[in-house]
Amino acid sequence: MNEDFLYYIWQYKLFSTTNLQTINHQNIAVLKTGNHNKNEGPDFLNAQLKIDNQLWAGNVEMHVKSSDWYLHKHEEDTNYDAVILHVVWGHDVDVFMKNNQALPTLELQNFVDKNLLDNYKKLLHNKQNWIPCQYQIRAVDNFLIDNWLERLYFERLEQKAKVIDQLLQKSNNDFEAVLFQLLAKNFGLKINGEAFLKFATSIDFSVVRKVSHNKHQLSALLFGLSGFLEDEIEEVYHQQLKKEYQYLQHKYNLTPLSKNYFQFFRMRPHNFPTIRIAQLSALLNNHQNLFSKLIKVKDLNEVYDLFTIEVSEFWKTHFTFENTSKQSSKKLTKSFIDLLVINTIIPLKFVFLKNRGEAFEDDILYLIHQLKPEKNSIISKFSDANVIAKNAMESQALLELKNNYCTKKRCLHCAIGNSLLRSK
Structure with a gap:
């Protein structure tokens, strides 16, 4: 007890x-x-x-x-x-x-009632189960689970909103600046996310805004800030970017990171930080006011259109500055864009509409329901327990359920746990 x-x-x-x-x-x-x-x-x-x-x-x-x-x-x-x-x-x-x-x-x-006590012991005293209700959740009504997952998804958004609010405070409520910072973080994925965020927050976004129309200057700025132009490399393109960055560095008093912040080890070449920076640069060059465009988006295909970009010719035959490779377009894949929608676009849209006091639930749900569920070990184990995510909203909600309820044994605060506790 x-x-x-x-x-x-x-x-x-x-x-x-x-x-x-x-x-x-x-x-x-x-x-x-x-x-x-x-x-x-x-x-x-x-x-x-x-x-x-x-x-x-x-x-x-x-x-x-x-x-x-x-x-x-x-x-x-x-x-x-x-x-x-x-x-x-x-x-x-x-x-x-x-x-x-x-x-x-x-x-x-x-x-x-003894039945309530027995149900409580079954849920919380079995330390062998992956989640407390692993073998009981199948009995819970689907309507209850669906409604609970929707609520959990918005709980997850609220958690992401806290990070966004902090970035907004530091950037004087500049949503374009925060979009850049979040995109950078998520372009870095799990391994390089923090390094990307560090370089994105190390510069006043007004500088990015000023050079974003110039493809060469923007590339020089992003590669220079991330420390990839500090080495002496004979490659002509590298030397051109380095010269341009030195001019920008002097003009705006910039301080680069060390490229050692970024990891290449055990990464697929298409996820190399150099490629992701090249893609981010191309995206920002294509859309100088990307946030104002994204905030109007309702359909997933509109997002795909906005994120259809071409890296510069150099990167079509390179994964790093040092070595050439077989030519490839290196466009953003739909699966990668889906991650950006889940982790950047929707959370930022959620905060923007909420701050303006506008209704947001329908727009957010319509967009997230268009995305396929994520694939990972947590979603697979829920599927084994007969809780199958039908879309990205439900897979996100299941991550929230596992991490903030099941793992912490917060069954008393969970709609599924409540249902099982009170069952006869």
Whole structure:
């Protein structure tokens, strides 16, 4: 037994109210359980009770054992002076208030259905399962799961929004600047994402904006900032970019990163940071006001059109500055663009529309539903448990479910867990 489960039982009144009594046989009628307090002080505030027909308004404190009151030194804390009921799982000692009267105590274990306790143990006491409800989730109604996944998806968006809000504060609410920073991070993928973000946030976006119409200057700026122009290489294109970057560096007082921030090891050549920088440069050169275009997008094909870009001729025959390779177009693949939609475009659109007080749910859901579900080990294991993601919204929601609910055993806060707990 733990206090979280006690809170859950009390909050949702999952106990018998027939003949509900204190340990001293005083009748209790719970009119309002109160508001769950997650800060310091009693667990539930502003509760309303009748104890032997006397109406009481105040707070409720909960413990596994009565003696925990003294263990937590509540008798020394004035925040607990307005407690009107002590709810415990097991009573082992009387608690006295300042007036030397015993605090009314409800021993909850006498009023909780055994079926609820059995379901709780099945969910949370099996440490071998991949998720607590691994073998029970099949029994949950699909309608409930679908609705819960939609809510989880927006919870995930809210988490991503926090990062975006921080970037917006640093960039004076310049959405074009934050789009550049997020695109850079996601062009770097998992391995180089932080390095890409570091170089993208190391420069005032006004400089990027000024040179974005000039393909050569923009390439020089991005490769120079990321440290790839610091070496002495005989390749003519490298020397041209280096000369241009030196001019920009002097003009705008730029400080490059070390190229050692970027990883090539165990990466496919098409994901090399040099190729991703070349693609990012081409995208920004094609669309100087990309954010204003993306914010109007509703259909996935419109995004694909915007992200159809051509790298410069040099990069069609190179993966790095040093060596030539077989010619290839190195266009952005649809699967890569899908990741950008999931991790950059939709979260940024979500924040923009929300900040403006505009309705956003329908636009966001329409766009994310057009994307295929992601493929990874978590989505595969949910599929084995008969929870099959039909689109990217559901795969994103399942990631949120696994990472922030299942792994943390937050079944009491999960719609699926709630359904299983209360099942007969």
